[in-house]
Amino acid sequence: GASSTQSSGSSSGKSSLKVGIAYDVGGRGDHSFNDSAARGLDKATKEFGGTPKELTAKTTDTDQDREQYLDDLASNGYNPVIAVGFAYANALKAEAPKFPKTTFAIVDSVVPGANIDSMSFATPESSYLAGVAAALKSKTGHIGFIGGVDNALIKGFQAGFQQGVTDTKPSDKVTVQYLSTGSDLSGFSSPDKGASAAAGMLSQGIDVVYSAAGSSGTGSIETVAAKKGAWAIGVDSDQYQDPALAKYKNSILTSAVKNVDVAVFDLIQSIHNGKPLTGNNTYNLANGGVSLATSGGFIKDIQPQLDAVTKKIISGQIKVKQTP
Amino acid sequence: MELKGITKRFPGVVANHDIDITVRRGIVHALVGENGAGKSTLMKILYGMQKPDEGTIAIDGEQVSFSNPGDAIVRGIGMVHQHFMLADNLTVLENVVLGSEKLHGIGAKARARITEISDAYGLGVRPDVLVEDLGVADRQRVEILKVLYRGARTLILDEPTAVLVPQEVDALFDNLRELKAEGLTVIFISHKLGEVLSVADEITVIRRGTTVGTADPKSITTKQLAELMVGSELPSPETRESTVTDVPMLQVEGLRLTAPDQDGVERTVLDDIALTIHKGEVLGIAGVEGNGQAELVEAIMGMRAPDAGVITLDGQDISRTPTRKRREDGIGYIPEDRHRHGLLLEAPLWENRILGHVTEQPNSKGALLDPAAARRDTERIVAEYDVRTPGIDVTAASLSGGNQQKLIVGREMSHHPKLLIAAHPTRGVDVGAQAQIWDQIRAARREGLAVLLISADLDELIGLSDCLRVMFRGRLVADADPATITPEELGSAMTGASSGHLEHASAAGAVTGTAVSDTASEKAGGED
Amino acid sequence: MKKFAKIDKDRLLLGIAAPVLAVVAALVVTALVLLATGKEPFKAFQIMVSYGFKSDSQVFILNEATTYYLAGLAVAIGFRMNLFNIGVDGQYRMGAFFGAVVGGMVTLPSFLEIPLIIVVSMVVAAAWSAIAGFLKVGRGVSEVIATIMLNSIATAVISYLLQPGRLAHLNSNTNSVYTTMLPKSAWFFTMTTNPAAGPIEGFIVIAVLAGVAYWFVLARTRFGFDLRTVGQSESAAEASGVNVKKMIVTSMVISGALAGLVGMPALLNEAHTYSDEFPTGIGFIGIAVALLGRNHPVGIGIGALLWAFLDRTSNWLEFNGYDKEIVGVIQGVIVLCVVIAYEVVRRYGLGRQQRKVGEELAAAASVKKTEAQGAAV
Amino acid sequence: MSTTTTAAPAAKTAPAKAPRTKLSTPVILLIVAGALIAVAAVRAITGARDVTSSGQIGGALQMAVPVGLAGLAGLWSERAGVVNIGLEGMMILGSFFGAWAGWQHGPWIGLLAGVIGGALGGLVHAIATVTFGVDHIVSGVALTLLAQGATEYLAKIWFNTGKAATLGGNPKQSPPIGSVPSITVPGLSPWLAHIEAHHWFLVSDLAGVLGGLITNLSVFTVIAALLFGATYWVLWRTSFGLRLRSCGEAPVAAESLGVDVYRYKYAAVIMSGALAGFGGAFLAMVPAHAYNEGQTGGRGYIGLAAMIFGNWRPGGLAMGAGLFGYTDSLQLRNGGPAAHALLLLLVLLLVLMAAWKFSRKSYRQAVLNAVFAGLLLLWFLMTDTIPSEFVSATPYVATLLVLGLSAQRLRMPKADGKPYRKGQGK
Numbered sequence A: 001g002a003s004s005t006q007s008s009g010s011s012s013g014k015s016s017l018k019v020g021i022a023y024d025v026g027g028r029g030d031h032s033f034n035d036s037a038a039r040g041l042d043k044a045t046k047e048f049g050g051t052p053k054e055l056t057a058k059t060t061d062t063d064q065d066r067e068q069y070l071d072d073l074a075s076n077g078y079n080p081v082i083a084v085g086f087a088y089a090n091a092l093k094a095e096a097p098k099f100p101k102t103t104f105a106i107v108d109s110v111v112p113g114a115n116i117d118s119m120s121f122a123t124p125e126s127s128y129l130a131g132v133a134a135a136l137k138s139k140t141g142h143i144g145f146i147g148g149v150d151n152a153l154i155k156g157f158q159a160g161f162q163q164g165v166t167d168t169k170p171s172d173k174v175t176v177q178y179l180s181t182g183s184d185l186s187g188f189s190s191p192d193k194g195a196s197a198a199a200g201m202l203s204q205g206i207d208v209v210y211s212a213a214g215s216s217g218t219g220s221i222e223t224v225a226a227k228k229g230a231w232a233i234g235v236d237s238d239q240y241q242d243p244a245l246a247k248y249k250n251s252i253l254t255s256a257v258k259n260v261d262v263a264v265f266d267l268i269q270s271i272h273n274g275k276p277l278t279g280n281n282t283y284n285l286a287n288g289g290v291s292l293a294t295s296g297g298f299i300k301d302i303q304p305q306l307d308a309v310t311k312k313i314i315s316g317q318i319k320v321k322q323t324p
Numbered sequence B: 001m002e003l004k005g006i007t008k009r010f011p012g013v014v015a016n017h018d019i020d021i022t023v024r025r026g027i028v029h030a031l032v033g034e035n036g037a038g039k040s041t042l043m044k045i046l047y048g049m050q051k052p053d054e055g056t057i058a059i060d061g062e063q064v065s066f067s068n069p070g071d072a073i074v075r076g077i078g079m080v081h082q083h084f085m086l087a088d089n090l091t092v093l094e095n096v097v098l099g100s101e102k103l104h105g106i107g108a109k110a111r112a113r114i115t116e117i118s119d120a121y122g123l124g125v126r127p128d129v130l131v132e133d134l135g136v137a138d139r140q141r142v143e144i145l146k147v148l149y150r151g152a153r154t155l156i157l158d159e160p161t162a163v164l165v166p167q168e169v170d171a172l173f174d175n176l177r178e179l180k181a182e183g184l185t186v187i188f189i190s191h192k193l194g195e196v197l198s199v200a201d202e203i204t205v206i207r208r209g210t211t212v213g214t215a216d217p218k219s220i221t222t223k224q225l226a227e228l229m230v231g232s233e234l235p236s237p238e239t240r241e242s243t244v245t246d247v248p249m250l251q252v253e254g255l256r257l258t259a260p261d262q263d264g265v266e267r268t269v270l271d272d273i274a275l276t277i278h279k280g281e282v283l284g285i286a287g288v289e290g291n292g293q294a295e296l297v298e299a300i301m302g303m304r305a306p307d308a309g310v311i312t313l314d315g316q317d318i319s320r321t322p323t324r325k326r327r328e329d330g331i332g333y334i335p336e337d338r339h340r341h342g343l344l345l346e347a348p349l350w351e352n353r354i355l356g357h358v359t360e361q362p363n364s365k366g367a368l369l370d371p372a373a374a375r376r377d378t379e380r381i382v383a384e385y386d387v388r389t390p391g392i393d394v395t396a397a398s399l400s401g402g403n404q405q406k407l408i409v410g411r412e413m414s415h416h417p418k419l420l421i422a423a424h425p426t427r428g429v430d431v432g433a434q435a436q437i438w439d440q441i442r443a444a445r446r447e448g449l450a451v452l453l454i455s456a457d458l459d460e461l462i463g464l465s466d467c468l469r470v471m472f473r474g475r476l477v478a479d480a481d482p483a484t485i486t487p488e489e490l491g492s493a494m495t496g497a498s499s500g501h502l503e504h505a506s507a508a509g510a511v512t513g514t515a516v517s518d519t520a521s522e523k524a525g526g527e528d
Numbered sequence C: 001m002k003k004f005a006k007i008d009k010d011r012l013l014l015g016i017a018a019p020v021l022a023v024v025a026a027l028v029v030t031a032l033v034l035l036a037t038g039k040e041p042f043k044a045f046q047i048m049v050s051y052g053f054k055s056d057s058q059v060f061i062l063n064e065a066t067t068y069y070l071a072g073l074a075v076a077i078g079f080r081m082n083l084f085n086i087g088v089d090g091q092y093r094m095g096a097f098f099g100a101v102v103g104g105m106v107t108l109p110s111f112l113e114i115p116l117i118i119v120v121s122m123v124v125a126a127a128w129s130a131i132a133g134f135l136k137v138g139r140g141v142s143e144v145i146a147t148i149m150l151n152s153i154a155t156a157v158i159s160y161l162l163q164p165g166r167l168a169h170l171n172s173n174t175n176s177v178y179t180t181m182l183p184k185s186a187w188f189f190t191m192t193t194n195p196a197a198g199p200i201e202g203f204i205v206i207a208v209l210a211g212v213a214y215w216f217v218l219a220r221t222r223f224g225f226d227l228r229t230v231g232q233s234e235s236a237a238e239a240s241g242v243n244v245k246k247m248i249v250t251s252m253v254i255s256g257a258l259a260g261l262v263g264m265p266a267l268l269n270e271a272h273t274y275s276d277e278f279p280t281g282i283g284f285i286g287i288a289v290a291l292l293g294r295n296h297p298v299g300i301g302i303g304a305l306l307w308a309f310l311d312r313t314s315n316w317l318e319f320n321g322y323d324k325e326i327v328g329v330i331q332g333v334i335v336l337c338v339v340i341a342y343e344v345v346r347r348y349g350l351g352r353q354q355r356k357v358g359e360e361l362a363a364a365a366s367v368k369k370t371e372a373q374g375a376a377v
Numbered sequence D: 001m002s003t004t005t006t007a008a009p010a011a012k013t014a015p016a017k018a019p020r021t022k023l024s025t026p027v028i029l030l031i032v033a034g035a036l037i038a039v040a041a042v043r044a045i046t047g048a049r050d051v052t053s054s055g056q057i058g059g060a061l062q063m064a065v066p067v068g069l070a071g072l073a074g075l076w077s078e079r080a081g082v083v084n085i086g087l088e089g090m091m092i093l094g095s096f097f098g099a100w101a102g103w104q105h106g107p108w109i110g111l112l113a114g115v116i117g118g119a120l121g122g123l124v125h126a127i128a129t130v131t132f133g134v135d136h137i138v139s140g141v142a143l144t145l146l147a148q149g150a151t152e153y154l155a156k157i158w159f160n161t162g163k164a165a166t167l168g169g170n171p172k173q174s175p176p177i178g179s180v181p182s183i184t185v186p187g188l189s190p191w192l193a194h195i196e197a198h199h200w201f202l203v204s205d206l207a208g209v210l211g212g213l214i215t216n217l218s219v220f221t222v223i224a225a226l227l228f229g230a231t232y233w234v235l236w237r238t239s240f241g242l243r244l245r246s247c248g249e250a251p252v253a254a255e256s257l258g259v260d261v262y263r264y265k266y267a268a269v270i271m272s273g274a275l276a277g278f279g280g281a282f283l284a285m286v287p288a289h290a291y292n293e294g295q296t297g298g299r300g301y302i303g304l305a306a307m308i309f310g311n312w313r314p315g316g317l318a319m320g321a322g323l324f325g326y327t328d329s330l331q332l333r334n335g336g337p338a339a340h341a342l343l344l345l346l347v348l349l350l351v352l353m354a355a356w357k358f359s360r361k362s363y364r365q366a367v368l369n370a371v372f373a374g375l376l377l378l379w380f381l382m383t384d385t386i387p388s389e390f391v392s393a394t395p396y397v398a399t400l401l402v403l404g405l406s407a408q409r410l411r412m413p414k415a416d417g418k419p420y421r422k423g424q425g426k
Ligand SMILES: Nc1ncnc2c1ncn2[C@@H]1O[C@H](COP(=O)(O)OP(=O)(O)OP(=O)(O)O)[C@@H](O)[C@H]1O
Pocket: B010, B011, B013, B014, B015, B033, B034, B035, B036, B037, B038, B039, B040, B041, B042, B082, B428, D423, D424, D425
């Protein structure tokens, strides 16, 4: 049998921290924000000990189901309870007042409440930087963006990226391709579609491809890697470090990182320290919540330009668009 | 070849009960018995398609046990089934070599062999045609060729003549005699006793699943044989007192129907059909199956939309009325294939009683069903029409064919139809039930019912009809007076060999077709 | 009369035998899988049962089952006439989407607003489903393939319209795209029996009514009889005067209209808007539920409850260190076992009845014979 | 009836059957040539180069292979009379087991495992439908459900622990699998690419198409193509195939000739599962290098549609799969503009259809087609791209349109989907 959860980790003696986390569809291992949240959780568990409890949503879930996940976690003494994904917003609104002593958190959404930590990420900002890097690195002046599913979140990525490219080199052209649409989430899990789209782009002379497409991105990265001189830009986590992509890492120019792990870790740490984080916490370039990865050192040469742009964004001199 | 103590039980019936048969080599051995007597089952056992529950089979003194037809084929036994066993979408060649590809492969060698056999027995089979393009007689020859191809020394023919017209039967018998001359053994099943006497060397009679005796074709008459088969005197469909009135009930004029075939090409299946049935009249339609009878029935029922023509029922033009309305207006329908068109096999009897009359009393009130009334009425039908069943909640599938048919007849008659379409009303029905059904049709006719009768049983047709028409390739080509016509003469018209008004010629065998009248049905009606 | 009662009782027993057989088989298979992967099966079952019967679980299960039940009904009406409406999924999403759009545009009193939304949803879903019906009767396209394609096309249509600036708004805080929130008058009532357990969604009443209507129409009306007739034998139906083509389109439309109800609990009782998190895939659960319930209104109810129970307990299994995906295995095995068990039992029942009829008739005949002999003597 | 004497009457009413319209090789070549010209024209007019580029054709081929294999799988099973809507589930099993063995032992062992995994799914379907006589569609749906549940469960256990996890595996994804070798014809491919680059009308188009077919061709694609040939040969040229097909056309007749129908049905359905498993394994190893949950994305169903489109024949099925692969690849490679160019192609098709209907004297249909063509042309002229949401629906719309236009002329095996019990034939 599995180790009993009610023991609340007393046997470990290290910590009584009980972290409950409810992932969105895809869950741990989605190569995207769920995964990133999981990393933060893992890091915190390593550091502070305790017993995490992870639940995952399904496509057929209604608000009712999602409320249930949060309820199960909170009513069994988990604190904090982290809801990964904006889809939990309604559920959280209903559940948080029921457990005033528990700290809740939600990723990618703002839910008002005294015991809620709303973590939002300025992904368009990091995508903007990615756009700058792409424009500076592209020899053909033709750049590609592959989105997994054409929802608002990914369109934010697209908006920032396009703006970054055109602000840097107004003559450059960005070609946009989505892999699936609406509630068809297959675009996040179809490397073959990613590969097709990337191949199409390469054949049009595109030499830098940014894919914000979950695990479909592996397909596009792989395809780009097969072409000499072409660059891939990863998303969400530093994909250069991804063991599954080790073979292609030398074609991964950089990744627009969304540090959900940082946010998750911050929250857990704050609970550990007895000073729970709540309120509206935006993770952006300024506080390192989103960033451009530097592993591989491929953007070393353009780092000064990137730093300059970063400063401008932080200072508000550049306003990054949220929608294309 | 010796079958001893064969017993075979199916759920609900003992198809074979302790049957003993001995068949000698090189002769034609006939097996006769009424419907459901167990002939086919016995042969399927001999052919390895069914396993006997008890009993043994010995061939040339050696005991054998077949677990599938392949074993029987190896032993030189071949069977032509009662229903064609052909794949329509495969070629003749493919149908023939199927299962015996080891003999000559499936290519040129096989084709050569088929042509060789076909020529040797004058079968005239073309190997590369699709079976669906063949007529019944051709299909029959393909079936025989299949058996010969496998080098069978014993040939089982299960009712091979049921779908053939007399001339084709003669051709078949010529083939059989040739086979016999080559030293082959033929086991031949038929209800048609005349045929049996003409071709068989030995006869075994089966009744209710057991052998009741053997007969010598040289010394026995058809009447004696029939009584042996049935165990009592044979009923007859004769109906001679005329009830025909001159009030037309159904009139069909200029009916034309085209239907697309498998290739999507439009073909004419009914061409310029005209007929009139009066109150109290039975109009019989003779014809080899597939000449448009089924389509005619479906057109009158409204199941197919004709391209041209007017159908009038009791003075009302119903050419465009939907099927349901036609049924409500008084057309009763005993379909050709009761399992496909007449019953819901897995539904209880009382629901089957509703089928086809859901809008009528007592089955429904307004838009709602009235199950209680329907059940009551089902009880009545079961009692009145002698449907043998333990209750009305059993499924239709658990009744025997005859009882299913009685239920259908009872259902249709309960709504007092003005016109009854009876397609093969006694097919697959035992003698007792057959007589009952005939009686019911006669009784209703006396009260003014008009009947369109279609049957492959020429005796039934001649006996029951007031007037006969012959259908050939989608046309009504001939008419005849049932009082004088013989089955042979009718058969000749069914092949298209004669047309017009058929007069009985007393000179034996000579059939002359002389057309006399332009409105044949009226004439026939008047003559009665 | 006694005989019929007996046959009926046998039928009932046989009817129950199949699902019980299947559930037992599924439990055995699941236990084996758990054992093979090094987990303790009996504890898992115990966890499921004890958790599944808690009062808040019961409320949850009822609410979840409401949706599944409606989906099951929608699928079942097609099944009853041998039509495989795989497209309930697309149909309910189309319906709910347009229902939400229309509901967001107008504000009327509840007794008008709610029926308006429901009717719009049913009509749109029915129209979407009718496409497959027309393709089948008009062009001979298999409804299975057509509805699968239509599901994907529905996804495209909705995602086109569900865009800020078209029929939806963007919440930039949440990155969620949603249609105008329904006015309060469109909120369906809820019932609270036990505050701790949460409210029971009022739409369960509609679901029950839909089930009763389903039963009544099929079992008690002429139309239902015609529909069942087509399902049992198309050729017999044609001969009995049913216009089969019309019936195919009609039943696709009815199936679609029922599908239009599927999204209503989520819309009227829960989210009050159609957003990009609106649940998808319920149509496929409907297929499983209809198969479990053998297309019978009560059976579907049991199937829906079972499915919801498994869903509910899967969370708790995950909580207790089991992989909740095991529930997917249980569900798959149950459905497969159920369909096999039904077939086996059906055939056994039919054969048994034929045998019985034969025996009884033979007995009756021999009685008659002896009587006749007695009379002769 | 007039006063004529005897003579064989009315033989003319049932005219002799016209010869079956079979597509001969020259006709097929003509159709292919016509299609190529039409597409070349569309490229010239719209400037959407991807319509005939070698990359597009190569991509189409890669997209077509899994669909084609699924269709081929369906063909085997349905030719033996078993409807297989469980293909999706069998593909899932194929991709899962293929990846599971593949990441550990390389793609070849992976392929084998995928095929075996799919075949196991086929076995279950065969047991349910052949032995127990469950309705084929019901069984297929149930099987897909089971395959989904089982792979999700096993993925969590097999890919998320130990070495697999360190190599990048997780509950939704397997660790990466080594590459499948691919072939490029040296000399010829670059030469064709060179010609293609000139964008000459028709010549470059032809070069693009040929180049796409022979550049960077995965060995698995070659095997899949061979399987099409092999299937044709086995099913239509061997006695095994004859027996198998006879089970789908007339099982009782086959039984009466000593064919063990159950055995052939089992063989066919297991083979069907194996082929679907190959399709799944292909997905996990050629366009991608890992198993991903949800990767099959309904391709099993599309394969079935392709098979129906192909009238239950390998050649037609290949065309159906090709059509799907073509539209899918086109929409992914070049999105809106390319799909927009397809509109023009559709207009051309409808005009041809209208002309044909007109010559066939079905004026209503002709007018209907012409009106549709006009509306589409208007749409084409008024816009220069198609909204991305509809672009991704292109393959489904195309499939539905094509089936709608062709379904009536199709002919499925006569006993397909019908229950068959040994010894119960009448
Ligand atoms: N597969 C079967 N299952 C159950 N009952 C069967 C089966 N085959 C035949 N029977 C029944 O066995 C009995 C004998 O049937 P059989 O076909 O041998 O009769 P037959 O003498 O050939 O009749 P016919 O002249 O109508 O061909 C019938 O009652 C029939 O319904």
